[in-house]
Amino acid sequence: MKFGKEFVSQMVPEWQEAYMDYNSLKLILKKVLRSRKKKASSTPMGTAEGSTLKRRVSLYRAFSGLTSRQRGSLRKKEDEEILVGEEGEEGQWQTRFLMPYDEGGEFEVAFFRSLDDEFNKVNCFYKKKVGEVVEEAEELSRQMDALIALRLKVDNPEVDIGGSDLASNGISSVSAVHPTSGRKTGGEDMDVINEVEMSDEEEMEDDEERGSKESETDDRKANRGTVDIQGFKPLQLEVLDHIRINVIPETPVSTIKSIFQQNYLSFSKNELRKVEEQMRQAFSEFYQKLRLLKSYCFLNQLAFSKIMKKYDKVCSRNASKVYLNMVDNSYLGSTDEVTRLVERVEATFIKHFANGNRRKGMKTLRPKARREKHRSTYFLGLLSGGSIALVVAIIVLMHARNILESDGRVLYMENIFPLYSLFGFVVLHLIMFSANIFFWRRYRVNYPFIFGFKQGSEIGYRQLFLLSSGIAILALAGVVSTLDMELDPRTKSFVALKELVPLGLVVVLLLIIFCPFNVIYRSSRYFLLLCLSHCLLAPLYKVTLPDFFLADQLTSQVQAFRSLEFYVCYYGWGDFKKRSHNCLDSHVFKSFYFVVAIIPYWIRSLQCVRRLIEEKDGMQGLNALKYFSTIVAVAMRTSYDLKAGMTSKILAIVSSVVATAVGTYWDIVIDWGLLQRNSKNPWLRDKLLVSNQSVYFVAMVLNVVLRLAWMQSVLGIRGVPFVHRTALTAIVACLEIIRRGIWNFFRLENEHLNNVGKYRAFKSVPLPFNYERDYTRSS
Structure with missing residues (x-):
């Protein structure tokens, strides 16, 4: 199957307009190719043979691993074919075509103009969606705080709310900034998803192993540009004083309750079971959203790579390296927030909803598609x-x-x-x-x-x-x-x-x-x-x-x-x-x-x-x-x-x-x-x-x-x-x-x-808890 058809088949249907328009860019390259063939057919035979030989040699130089330039070498400015940079307040990427116009050159300019528009569209959409999942991760963290407190209260009814430090349920919070762009790559948005509870194995580690791991983590964070690190802090049951059960009138009983009763916590096992089921659904839907967002990023990067290689082949140029370097350095290619969120969601779900059984947890998070028999x-x-x-x-x-x-x-x-x-x-x-x-x-x-x-x-x-x-x-x-x-x-x-x-x-x-x-x-x-x-x-x-x-x-x-x-x-x-x-x-x-x-x-x-x-x-x-x-x-x-x-x-x-x-x-x-x-x-x-x-x-x-x-x-x-x-x-x-x-x-x-x-590709899962407006999580 050709890449264009495979690209369309792998798209999220509701996000189809947000993907790179691969076919329209191919059409522009076809216009370039037709114009060059037309020029070749109108020139004398000797000239045509010479240009054909020249094109073959240039293609060989561009794509052969034996004759290509060293990867780290700098190209001379007069040899550069395109120049890509950020312009404007919104950071829109624009490409300047530096080579003299040949036959079909106007189509090349139009190609890069359309390519920039498609890339900026994809980059902005991805940035927007990543921001949404980061906010949703913060809300899931708050919900997990309440769930853990509710679990402890149900298991130990005599514990007073607000006065107990849970040493075995520490929470880590790390805030990191990208070293080059100043972009925030993690932090308080995943306090609980990062590590909601310290496992028994972690508590059994000796001080030497724990110290070596902490030093390795500090070095890794320093290389990543860490500007703010918060240590473990106790989770308090006082959070239960500031939440209410989010009763949604979906059933006859809940409809009647929403009319005649207040949404207070009863601290019952039945209530805890319903809350856990809602959180399972919320994590599962959030995980699917992260997977599709990760797939969106990968497919578009691959599409830009394919179209630039096709451009080099059609136009006998070597511009793909410069443009793909820009793609790698952009938000689309450099951010790792989605990957880290995927890993943390998996760890949290396995620990809190699958009793540490990874196979069981991943089976829930990644259900197998139905096979045609x-x-x-x-x-x-x-x-x-x-x-x-x-x-x-x-x-x-x-x-x-x-x-x-x-x-x-x-x-x-x-x-x-x-x-x-x-x-x-x-x-x-x-x-x-x-x-x-x-x-x-x-x-x-x-x-x-x-x-x-x-x-x-x-x-x-x-x-x-x-x-x-x-x-x-x-x-x-x-x-x-x-x-x-x-x-x-x-x-x-x-x-x-x-x-x-x-x-x-x-x-x-x-x-x-x-x-x-x-x-x-x-x-x-x-x-x-x-x-x-x-x-x-x-x-x-x-x-x-x-x-x-x-x-x-x-x-x-x-x-x-x-x-x-x-x-x-x-x-x-x-x-x-x-x-x-x-x-x-x-x-x-x-x-x-x-x-x-x-x-x-x-x-x-x-x-x-x-x-x-x-x-x-x-x-x-x-x-x-x-x-x-x-x-x-x-x-x-x-x-x-x-x-x-x-x-x-x-x-x-x-x-x-x-x-x-x-x-x-x-x-x-x-x-x-x-x-x-x-x-x-x-x-x-x-x-x-x-x-x-x-x-x-x-x-x-x-x-x-x-x-x-x-x-x-x-x-x-x-x-x-x-x-x-x-x-x-x-x-x-x-x-x-x-x-x-x-x-x-x-x-x-x-x-x-x-x-x-509306780019609506996921159903909204109601969350179980509703925080008071004037309550903020203690940092």
Whole structure:
């Protein structure tokens, strides 16, 4: 793989604009090369041969280790090709091109101008991010002070706060300044991360070994330019007097506590366990941030090295040495703060959260990425092929037995078809979501970060498609067995068995979802159930993107919920052996028919209200009104379905038109961020992941058309020839699922681009303690 493609593949997606634009610099060098080739072709042959030979010799001199100059020798000023230095108050690096212009020289000047802009962009971004992690390290140090004090207080409840010196828990603080630039490279920002507690082994060291280590440390610090050294000082429990537990209303209990209780410390073991879990998450997220920042620094340095060597090769010059020396001496190449923070975070996490077990601690800090297994691909092909074969078998069986013309066709469509259609809705939704994951990966949408998946635990599109194929195999096999037992005279006596097949499949599906064992993607199933519980208990839980994203999926599965309701009625109240029921005549069934359709939209409206209260965002209030209009439309349409009438029809049409118009506008403008007038891409947005702009216009048209499909019941389309009413309802429900699948891709694309615009590549982890404003750590 060429470096340009490898460089792009290794980028942090949210920081993509902050990396060096390697491709644009390559384009400038291509212009230089084309201009030189054009000049060579226009000169006489002898001159061209001479210039070619000269270029070969210069390349040999520039890159051969045998003939290169000594590394430490100084070049004469008249031989220098470029001069790089800092200019301006902000310390921007600028390059001066000192050689006379040849053919294409203006492109060389443009190259160095663009190169300087890219380097200054990278250098400033890196400096800003390092400053942020240093501040975050200081806050983690303060949090660790409080955690250690809380541990001691919980383990020794009789210890008085504020009067105990912890000799065994000394803290070192070192402040160093870079000798050349005066830049601070370490210090009080990592008091606790440097060494929070003195280990038992350190206490057992003799004075001679300790003195020799201290002298070596002093010499190392002196060479580094140390200006301020503080010795070990005792950590005091009085810090507990100046902190409060940071209770974030994320659960029903914490929501109630935030209203009725103060955030005081109870010094209980349960409280300590929760605090330690929060600190583990904070350290893990902070460590990932440091790793990516370190990777950012390395990749950009490598990119500058590659582009300068390419410049030397194209232009037959030797300017890379001077420029790369500048890169090494700049903040990007010389600072070691990130490396030292990585080492100290590892040491602190292993000591305090892994009981000194390095393997265990590093396994938590560096979780392994999920590996694609060949057996997943094998079973995917096997099950998908089997499902296609079963579909063909059903079609052949229906044609051979002339089922469509049989007397029991209507009875089958009204009773058995709604039972099996549930699996069709689930399978179609899984297929659409697996396609979403495939395209998210293709266009580098960071969906694991957006959804908050634990690293290495996210499910891939192959696994999701494999799961949908397995469910399809079970459902289609059930359909074939039901038809075969019904039409074969030898199995007509198994009436109860063939009627119980759909119920058995539902039970199997529920057992898989709630299976507690580590099989069939347990982490993904647990994540789904967790988000589902948050949706059902809205607005008691803090609303996150996975929660409202799942609630949006539920709004497209209304017909599936009605199928589940029909299961209860068919097997609980009716005579399933005779395929008879009185569900539509039951007032209870009709009431739940209303409620089941409204619940998903009600959940979303409650989530919007919760976000409106917490975030003070007026758009969430408008979003809640949008879902309320949909609730009214669904209620009017359901009323018309159960009891047709002119008044009900008019109310259903009006409410459906309003809800469809509002929902379509919100999908395209708010959720997708399209239809922007002043965008550089007409009527789209400035940033697009899909290069073919027609895809967005097609998606917008499909969104409008598929949203209108749900109005078929209020526009008088009660049925079409050769299509039963229940089949038409299922088709409309499938169209809504397809619309939701299209919506999913562009919704997450817009979310990803918003994160890119804000360089937001990490989730914010709430810290457990909140310090008083007037309290500062004693130095």
